[in-house]
Amino acid sequence: MKYATKINMSFDGIDVQKRARLALAQGFQKGSGLPVSHEYRVHLKELQEIKDRLPPSLRNKQIIVRKLYIHDAGIPAHIHLRDMCVINHHVHANQEETIFYEGEVQRDNDVVTDNDDPFYFMVNTRLLTEVEKYTAKTGDTWILDTVAPHAVIPTKPISQDRELLQIYFYDATYEEVVRAFNPRAIALRFENLPKISEEILSLIPHQSYDGFTFEPFSPESFESAVTLWSELKRFGVEKQHVDKLWIVSMVDDLMIHRDTTSAARMAINIPVLGCEGTELVFYEPRNGVESTPVEYYPGAEAYHPYSIRDVKPVERISYFNHAVLWDVTNIHSVIGVEGQKRITLSVRLKNDDCVKHL
Ligand SMILES: [Fe+2]
Secondary structure: OOOEEEEOOOOOOOOOOOOOOOOEOOOOOOOOOOOOEEEEEOOHHHHHHHHHHOOHHHOOOOEEEEEEEEOOOOEEEEEEOOOOEEEEEEEEOOOOEEEEEEEOOOEOOOOOOOOOOOOEEEEOHHHEEEEEEEEOOOOOEEEEEOOOOEEEEOOOOOOOOEEEEEEEEOOOOHHHHHHHHOOOEEEEOOOOHHHHHHHHHHHOOHHHOOOOEEEEOOHHHHHHOHHHHHHHHOOOOOHHHEEEEEEEEEOOOOOOEEEOOOOOOEEEEEEEEOOOOOEEEEEEEHHHOOOOOEOOOOOOOOEEEOOHHHEEEEEEEEOOOOEEEEEOOOEEEEEOOOOOOEEEEEEEEOOOHHHHHO
16 A cells, blocks of 8 residues: 555554553543543553564654544544654444545644644645555554555444554654555675585585575475574574575676565575675666566466666675675666676575564
């Protein structure tokens, strides 16, 4: 979705019911015809626990965490003025619909008597078009773009307050927060990378590799890579999670493409030899350009090639001194040092489940 994304963020073990003693009652004014809501700040201990569970790139962002009880599920269309994004964890949902709109944003002072709240204002939906909506279930967690006009509409009479645990971001946009939960790549700091490289080299006849080769690790090598497995285990990746290990040897840059995949999106690249200066580069398509899938060889999963003219680089990650866990469905290439032969071990995972251990 363009303005909301469902995520798996665990709130297990965090007491989301506990309210801070300094309860801050507020919400819509009585008499305005709108539901009364009550918000509470969470205790510092819970605040820290929640921060620790955010992706690393969001931990230093300016956030406010609050617990919200709403006596009615509905909130008219509005935009937020201070925060740019919110993570809503639905402690209790009432099958209400959250709707997003596009169009001309105009303040609508007829909806409420106090449409000059410093945090949000109600907007005129007659000038807007509904573009998307979702119905959250109890226990769901969603990221919302609070700068886009949105409303919450009840779909049935309620018997219990709607309850939300909310993380408001004041200096991170919706796109940044969504990207932080779906990173293109994460560096895996192995304790002893040189030893792993040495072990892999000892298991492959690397001197015979020339030009571009893409070969599966033999089953014997798979079993013998003891150091590799003990290191991967630290990141929650075990033998049973691995689909295939490929030895990739090449001199030139890898063409720009994205993979299609029937199973896991995630792969781990481990530098083995000559990877100094090598970068994994991610791209975004220009003007939404699409690519026709190509089969590399019969039976292999198709990939989408892109011309350099149709994409722009958006992120680079060097991986000669660490391994990289990355999402192969992003448009990418590997840029090496001219004339330098490099060998990489590519670990293709069976599913993306182990990623949550990171
Ligand atoms: Fe809102």
